Structures are given as structure tokens and as C-alpha cells.
Amino acid sequence: MAYRSTDIVSRAQWGARETKESDHMGTPVKIVFIHHTAGQHSTTQEEGGRISRGIQNFHMDDRQWADIGYNFLVDEGGHVYEARGWDRVGAHTKGWNAMSVAFSVMGNFEETKPDVRALEAVQGMIQLGIDKGKISKDYKLYGHRDVGQTACPGENLYKIVRTWENYSEEKPKK
Numbered sequence: 485m486a487y488r489s490t491d492i493v494s495r496a497q498w499g500a501r502e503t504k505e506s507d508h509m510g511t512p513v514k515i516v517f518i519h520h521t522a523g524q525h526s527t528t529q530e531e532g533g534r535i536s537r538g539i540q541n542f543h544m545d546d547r548q549w550a551d552i553g554y555n556f557l558v559d560e561g562g563h564v565y566e567a568r569g570w571d572r573v574g575a576h577t578k579g580w581n582a583m584s585v586a587f588s589v590m591g592n593f594e595e596t597k598p599d600v601r602a603l604e605a606v607q608g609m610i611q612l613g614i615d616k617g618k619i620s621k622d623y624k625l626y627g628h629r630d631v632g633q634t635a636c637p638g639e640n641l642y643k644i645v646r647t648w649e650n651y652s653e654e655k656p657k658k
């Protein structure tokens with residue numbers, strides 16, 4: 485499924501707070517990470533917006549980060565929410581933030597299987613990133629747990645990501 489930039493729920497649309505200082509990211513990036521939020525699931529833009537605001541508050545107020553950590557959030561209705569976007573370094577995958585884009589699916593996929601709409605949205609966004617020159621055509625795809633001590637993106641989502649084109653069994657190189 486083709487995604488267009490206009491399909492993305494903008495920060496203004498979901499009521500994001502203004503970002504603090506955050507670094508510009510050089511693109512295209514060669515690495516894409518898949519995460520889950522390990523929190524609430526959503527299928528509607530209203531719910532997804534509420535969840536995004538909650539995560540942003542947690543990341544900015546408790547974690548003291550400049551903004552919500554991920555580059556984009558995705559829900560199981562297929563909605564995509566702009567977080568740091570394509571061009572700003574996120575806070576999602578320790579050691580890899582400055583050279584990767586992170587998509588995080590709302591929900592906990594240790595317990596449940598992700599809806600196909602979320603999967604299509606992530607894949608559509610990767611293709612959009614390639615089309616826009618933000619993601620390298622020969623990018624490598626990983627789950628968060630491939631480079632960190634975490635269950636993220638949850639066993640059920642991780643199993644699917646491992647079957648996708650560009651998933652790499654080889655650990656990423658800097």
C-alpha cells in the first residue's frame with residue numbers, strides 16, 4: 485500500500501507539545517528499527533492522539549528528553565503519527581539514534597498479535613521514506629531487541645518483522 489506524506493497525522497493534528505532542542509539527522513539513513521510502545525493499543529485517530537500525547541509527556545517530563553522519542557508512531561487502525569519525523573535525531577535505540585529511523589507500533593506485542601493495518605502502515609512508511617530520499621534503498625531492518633536488552637518490539641511483532649524484506653540477521657555496523 486502506498487503511503488503519502490499527507491496521510492500522516494501531523495504534530496498539530498495530534499496536539500503535540502513543541503519540541504525542545506534536538507539534532508538534525510543526516511539522510512538517507514541506512515537503518516530502520518521497529519519498536520512497540522509496550523502500552524495501550526489504538527485503532528482510531530482520537531485514541532492514537534491521546535496515547536501519543538501521553539507518551540510525549542512521559543518522554544519529556546519523566547525521561548527529560550527533548551521530545552517524544554520515536555520518529556513515527558503507528559496504530560492498529562493504520563494511522564501514522566508524526567513524532568520527531570524524518571529529519572531529527574530521536575531517542576529510541578541507544579547507540580543508534582543518529583543513524584536510524586524508528587517506527588513504534590502502539591501496544592504490547594508480547595501478548596497480542598499486531599493488526600495487519602499496523603504492519604501495512606509501517607511498510608508503507610518505509611517505502612515513503614525511500615521515495616523521499618530519507619531511507620537508503622539498501623537499508624537494513626531490525627527490531628529493537630536486536631541491539632538492546634529489551635523484549636521490544638514484542639515477540640509477535642518481532643517474528644513478523646524478521647520475515648520482511650531487508651530484515652538483517654547480521655548485526656548493524658556503525
Ligand SMILES: [Zn+2]
Pocket residue numbers: 518519520576628634636637
Ligand atoms: Zn523499543
